[in-house]
Amino acid sequence: MFDILVTKIFFTIILSQLIHPLWASHIPNCAFQDTVSLIDIQPYIDGSYEYDGVWIPANMTATYTYEELGDGTRIPAPSHVRGCACKLKQCIQLCCAPEERLDETLKTCVKRKLMEYPRIDTYTENLTRSVSDVFKKYIPQQRMPCEDFKILNPNLDNDFNILYENGTVYHVAMEKYISHRDFCLTPYWLNATHLTLSPILCVQKSFL
């Protein structure tokens, strides 16, 4: 009797694991990278949510049973609601948690000296500069787009870059536009006294 029960429970778990990914809903016309987790946020009566000052209608939310890593790999996650926030306000990726910075040598996030989060310089199409708080100007998402990278140092000619308001970085020396999905920002010490918020440049992996 006990054996049967155990077997039954065992198969129920296996089955739900197999079926879940197939049943997992998603938001139409919304890439996973454009979503944010709405866990712990109370929905309004009509099923809409407010996230970081952005109103997300119910038809732009869905329940997910997975999360996606930077390289698109899906990993199972406890069932949670996500909303397509990046279709409503420009998103930008932060490499680490706010109290951390990316370490270029260790290739990982480390605790940073606690001081104000650096502000960000952005440019309009006609190159008008403005300095702003990244948490207000954008919807920040914490995600590393690659494992191997270099942090761009705006003081070096070779690294000089421009961040447009639409979240695209223009790398001047390479004459290359880099979409907000393909880089993240990290606090970075330019010198002993000056902390900036710098984009990383993903290093192409060699498949040779």
Ligand SMILES: *[C@@H]1O[C@H](CO)[C@@H](O)[C@H](O)[C@H]1NC(C)=O
């Ligand atoms: C989603 O809901 C909003 C607000 O309720 C509505 O304006 C919009 O037309 C809906 N979009 C679709 C595709 O149903």
Ligand SMILES: *[C@@H]1O[C@H](CO)[C@@H](O)[C@H](O)[C@H]1NC(C)=O
């Ligand atoms: C972002 O803005 C820049 C400058 O106007 C433009 O060249 C680039 O194509 C835009 N990128 C996207 C993804 O809209």
Ligand SMILES: *[C@@H]1O[C@H](CO)[C@@H](O)[C@H](O)[C@H]1NC(C)=O
């Ligand atoms: C640049 O664009 C901004 C708004 O995007 C506008 O207010 C400003 O007048 C423009 N400057 C020039 C020199 O065209």
Ligand SMILES: *[C@@H]1O[C@H](CO)[C@@H](O)[C@H](O)[C@H]1NC(C)=O
């Ligand atoms: C540190 O870098 C900033 C920005 O480039 C510069 O304004 C400042 O003078 C530098 N400070 C030192 C001590 O080199």
